[in-house]
Amino acid sequence: MRLWIAGLLALAACSDDKYSVERLQDPNTCLDCHAQHYKEWSGSMHAYAADDPVFIAMNRRGQRETGGELGTFCINCHAPMAVLNGTITADNAADFDPNKLSPAERGITCYFCHNVEKVTKDHNNGLVLAMDQTMRGGVKNPVDSPAHDSAYDPLMKGTVNNSEMCGSCHDIVLPNGVAIERTFKEWKQGVFSKPDSKLTCSSCHMKPTDGVIADREGLSVVSRPLGFHEHTFPAIDQALTPWPEMEAQAKGIQEILDPSVGIIGPKPRTGTRSPGGICLDQPGILTVRIDSLNLGHSFPSGSAFDRRVWLEVTAYRADDSIVFQSGKVPAGTDPDELLATTDPRLFGLWDRATKSDGTPAHFFWEIAAVDSSKLLTGSVTFDQNDPAFDHSMTARYNVPSFTEIERIEAQLFIRPLPYKTLHSLVQSGDLDPAVIPRMKTLTSEFAKSTWLKSTAGTGLAAGTNCNPE
Ligand code: HEC
């Protein structure tokens, strides 16, 4: 009896009429029938994760500076199949070169996400694969596929899961216990993890549309209502070397960024909410209120120790001469420099990472502590009477000569990585300098606002000294 069951299990584990596991691990195999999924994924940071030159440079340098202690730590998330298959081990991780990997092991592949059997940890990639021929997804009644077995798995279904599949890779805890990436943790603390208002990682990052999900001649598939989930995953990072779908990715980034962070207000002075937008109050207090909008976590999130988000504020006289300015970061430099020298009031959002001696840290393996108090947090409640309802932040400046001000402009800027980190990687011989000018400074349309003396306090701003927008 035992033997008979064992035999049956072995059969179930490997069906001969489907493609082999080896063949299924290659994303090009999926291209045949899921061309649209493939196209979108190919331009995503998931596909780029092993090719990202900054990743390669940091891994190489980290290996050197830790005497190899880093091992497969980084590659386990950026090219997980290469580690699972044993191609990359602690012994050769220092020479990591994506060009030596087969497509099956390069980046975060289709097979990796679609073969997850269980999630064992909420950080550092605790995903365990079945290593079988079954592709798991959110489709309950898939038609037969000649390539693979299919299975509906709640872990994959964005409307029912608890973000644990994505989350396990999106939170990083260093060996010294410092939680340097906390997107999943932030989500769990926020309102979108609550049953009544649940929106998971995929709810926001994999927009569904109607459509066929497998498209090849001979397949009897029909269009599924909201059956196709976007696989582009845009947010902040873009490919820094020639890569598929670069234009689409750049467009996707602007589309998700624009409505997600803004200079907000004005709001009535009720409850605990402060007035909004740009305000100029006696005796020369200039404030700018900004907020995250519809974010399931902080802003910035993830690599928040690398992100640089800052507010540029300029107050002008009637003749356009400048009365006051903060956050005017010269091209090619980081806001950190201004903050430490001539502009201590600069409003900057990023994780302040420090080494054990308290000086700024730029690399994972140097980080001893992280101060995450300077991030915009996501919503924790929808109850307007709850003090936690307001998660905005207000930049505040003293401008003694405020009576001269006729116009104030404020705008938020975002850079994926500091120049200092990039230059340091170039200096150590790990990064091609040509990469640096390819990294773009981003902004958000909503995070741009103008205050005019002539219109302040009018319309919605009545009763305040704020701009009416
Ligand atoms: C020969 C065609 C073919 C190939 C090749 C193929 N698939 Fe599929 N796949 C299908 C069909 C057909 C369906 C079912 C579509 C339907 O029911 O609308 C499907 C469904 C799926 C599902 C949904 C499963 C569920 O129940 O939620 C996933 C996930 C999937 N495929 C992933 C992949 C991946 C990853 C690859 C590459 C390793 C791949 N497929 C290769 C034809 C194919």
Ligand code: HEC
């Ligand atoms: C980062 C993880 C991840 C990667 C990489 C990934 N997928 Fe998916 N995919 C998902 C998730 C999650 C769903 C289910 C979404 C839902 O139902 O809420 C999904 C759904 C699907 C489906 C079912 C139809 C649909 O759109 O819901 C197909 C088919 C599919 N993916 C194919 C692919 C192919 C082919 C690739 C590679 C070219 C790929 N996926 C790469 C996470 C991933």
Ligand code: HEC
């Ligand atoms: C194997 C680990 C892994 C899994 C599983 C995973 N991700 Fe990622 N994700 C990454 C890595 C690594 C990057 C960054 C790659 C790079 O930029 O070098 C990334 C990038 C992203 C980005 C782009 C971030 C940016 O700033 O541009 C988004 C959005 C994202 N992932 C969402 C998701 C969602 C949603 C899921 C679940 C459906 C998911 N990820 C599953 C590892 C993972």
Ligand code: HEC
């Ligand atoms: C309520 C919608 C929502 C939910 C839920 C959500 N996100 Fe996001 N996320 C966004 C938006 C909007 C942005 C865009 C801002 C931007 O471009 O950075 C973003 C940005 C990101 C970024 C880039 C952050 C950065 O600053 O580098 C990552 C990575 C990410 N999300 C992953 C996740 C993961 C993983 C989950 C689940 C644990 C998740 N998101 C849940 C809306 C959401």
Ligand code: HEC
């Ligand atoms: C637990 C999984 C995980 C591990 C381990 C990991 N990463 Fe990442 N990495 C991610 C995710 C997720 C993102 C996307 C975060 C975001 O967009 O905010 C990312 C983004 C990046 C980026 C692009 C964004 C940035 O910070 O500039 C680089 C470069 C990078 N990682 C390098 C590394 C290096 C080097 C290591 C090892 C020292 C490492 N990663 C370890 C998951 C991981």
